[in-house]
Amino acid sequence: MINNKLKSKKYLFLIKVLSFFALFLFWEIVSLISNQNTFPSIINVLKTLLIEISDGELFFHLGMTLYRVFISFIIAMLVGIFVGILMGNYRRFDAFLDSWNILFLNIPALVLIILSYIWFGLTEIAAIIAVSLNKIPNVIVTIREGAKSIDRNLLQVALIYKVSKTKKFFVFYLPQLYPYIIAAARGGIALIWKIVLVVELLGRSNGVGFKIHEFFQFFDIKSILAYTIAFVVVMIFLELFFLKPLENYARKWRI
Amino acid sequence: MATSIKINVNSKIFPTKDKEDQTYAAIKALNLNISKGEFCSVIGPSGCGKTTLLNLIAGLDKDLKGEILFDGGKKLDDIRIAYMFQNSRLLPWLNVLENVEVVLSRDQKLKHRAKEILSVMGLEKFLKFYPNQLSGGMQRRVALARSYSSQPELFLLDEPFISLDEKMANKLREMLINLWTNEPTTIVFVTHDLREAIYLSDRIIFLSKAPSKVILDKKVNIRRPRKLEDKKIETLREEILKTTKDIFDGEEKNA
Numbered sequence: 001m002i003n004n005k006l007k008s009k010k011y012l013f014l015i016k017v018l019s020f021f022a023l024f025l026f027w028e029i030v031s032l033i034s035n036q037n038t039f040p041s042i043i044n045v046l047k048t049l050l051i052e053i054s055d056g057e058l059f060f061h062l063g064m065t066l067y068r069v070f071i072s073f074i075i076a077m078l079v080g081i082f083v084g085i086l087m088g089n090y091r092r093f094d095a096f097l098d099s100w101n102i103l104f105l106n107i108p109a110l111v112l113i114i115l116s117y118i119w120f121g122l123t124e125i126a127a128i129i130a131v132s133l134n135k136i137p138n139v140i141v142t143i144r145e146g147a148k149s150i151d152r153n154l155l156q157v158a159l160i161y162k163v164s165k166t167k168k169f170f171v172f173y174l175p176q177l178y179p180y181i182i183a184a185a186r187g188g189i190a191l192i193w194k195i196v197l198v199v200e201l202l203g204r205s206n207g208v209g210f211k212i213h214e215f216f217q218f219f220d221i222k223s224i225l226a227y228t229i230a231f232v233v234v235m236i237f238l239e240l241f242f243l244k245p246l247e248n249y250a251r252k253w254r255i
Numbered sequence: 256m257a258t259s260i261k262i263n264v265n266s267k268i269f270p271t272k273d274k275e276d277q278t279y280a281a282i283k284a285l286n287l288n289i290s291k292g293e294f295c296s297v298i299g300p301s302g303c304g305k306t307t308l309l310n311l312i313a314g315l316d317k318d319l320k321g322e323i324l325f326d327g328g329k330k331l332d333d334i335r336i337a338y339m340f341q342n343s344r345l346l347p348w349l350n351v352l353e354n355v356e357v358v359l360s361r362d363q364k365l366k367h368r369a370k371e372i373l374s375v376m377g378l379e380k381f382l383k384f385y386p387n388q389l390s391g392g393m394q395r396r397v398a399l400a401r402s403y404s405s406q407p408e409l410f411l412l413d414e415p416f417i418s419l420d421e422k423m424a425n426k427l428r429e430m431l432i433n434l435w436t437n438e439p440t441t442i443v444f445v446t447h448d449l450r451e452a453i454y455l456s457d458r459i460i461f462l463s464k465a466p467s468k469v470i471l472d473k474k475v476n477i478r479r480p481r482k483l484e485d486k487k488i489e490t491l492r493e494e495i496l497k498t499t500k501d502i503f504d505g506e507e508k509n510a
Contacts, residue, residue, distance in 0.1 A: 153344055156315055160338045161358035161405055171357055175348045253348045253385040 040222045049226035058230055064207040066234065068196045072131035073188055079132070080139020081181060087140065088147020105137040109195050113202055122203040134195050139184045146180030178250040186243060193235060257292040257441045258334050258408040260312065264321040266466070267307060281307045283466035292439040296452035299462030305445040308467075309411045312443065313338050325409065337407035339415040343398035345386040352382040355401045363406065372404040373397075376430055392423035399427065403434045412444045416451070425483055428455060436479070449495065453488045454481055461499070471499055
């Protein structure tokens with residue numbers, strides 16, 4: 001049984017590797033039969049990537065983008081968790097804020113970005129606000145769901161033993177929300193970094209989005225792809241070395 | 256260390272869920288005095304409001320007509336209370352030791368109170384285990400340890416040994432009696448098992464069907480330490496059942 005399971009696991013891994021190479025191969029074939037400028041070979045893209053890395057440009061812009069992702073992520077999570085808990089616990093808050101939330105959920109990201117730039121100027125703060133506002137409603141919806149499904153029985157235990165308010169919140173209440181917080185964080189990072197690029201493209205003078213805009217002006221597809229690869233790799237690392245460990249920590253008691 | 260309780264509940268009324276103008280009276284004119292350090296069991300037909308009574312005493316439910324006083328006038332906030340529920344209500348994200356320590360004061364923690372009680376209960380090898388890794392009986396033991404380590408002046412138990420096999424239940428009953436003998440406290444113990452009640456208590460209160468009131472107040476004069484297989488327990492059980500046949504249906508005897 002176990003042996004079989006192991007075998008099928010290996011087999012599935014093999015399929016994954018093969019699929020990756022198939023994609024690579026497919027790309028190379030298309031690149032061969034089409035214009036090298038609009039559809040460059042992966043080899044050339046990687047060469048460009050190395051050049052960009054070696055002159056330091058790429059790391060600077062990558063750093064700027066990550067910084068914006070990080071700040072917006074923190075703000076969106078904190079505000080979203082706070083409001084989500086309020087809305088999940090108090091019906092009046094929920095009734096009052098629900099329509100706002102639906103409205104914000106449905107405003108296109110682009111509109112929020114442009115309005116933010118118009119109202120707050122082409123500034124860093126405007127950029128951060130625009131990104132956060134795009135994410136907050138999603139966080140709220142997820143956390144509210146969690147807050148509604150809180151196990152009151154455990155809170156009664158805190159009440160009986162006259163546990164302090166802070167302890168009650170951080171030990172009895174918040175851990176019940178961890179799965180929801182992690183779900184929100186997961187979806188959050190994925191959405192935020194995509195929006196940050198648009199924000200940079202529209203009104204910042206550095207960051208990956210800005211660079212892609214610049215390359216677009218020169219139809220420099222190789223560089224666009226090089227930056228994309230670099231960025232995707234960074235985000236995958238973030239998932240593996242930040243979100244995954246966080247999730248494992250929060251789930252350590254689920255055997 | 257222990258407290259006395261004076262219960263005068265004129266009425267406890269629940270609104271009926273579907274029909275707003277209708278109400279359901281769970282308790283009516285229930286008067287009961289429990290003295291310091293007494294082990295008092297409460298027996299009644301299912302749905303007669305035993306849990307409701309405990310919740311009123313514990314302050315989990317504050318909506319009542321009447322009053323419940325401790326130590327001749329103290330408020331609930333001034334006494335240390337413990338409550339063991341039908342299910343263990345442990346925090347799944349804390350290990351055994353943390354689950355007990357979470358309800359302790361700093362002073363109690365410094366005295367290694369949690370470890371002490373946990374070893375008395377034979378759990379010293381499981382301090383780092385999470386509740387999910389323990390059997391139902393062991394979870395109940397941790398819950399008992401948590402309750403007792405908080406050094407309660409009043410200890411409420413709501414059918415705490417239900418849905419355990421008889422052997423495990425007997426072991427826990429013995430543990431409870433040992434703890435209570437070493438560190439006396441006032442106990443209100445809800446059960447529907449007459450044999451259990453006789454084995455454990457100084458006094459048994461029989462409640463009527465809802466709206467519940469006291470229909471029989473029986474002292475248990477069997478010398479401690481008692482043995483489960485003691486004939487006197489069986490004799491008293493039969494005597495109670497004979498004199499008040501319908502006691503389990505909550506019918507008042509016709510004297």
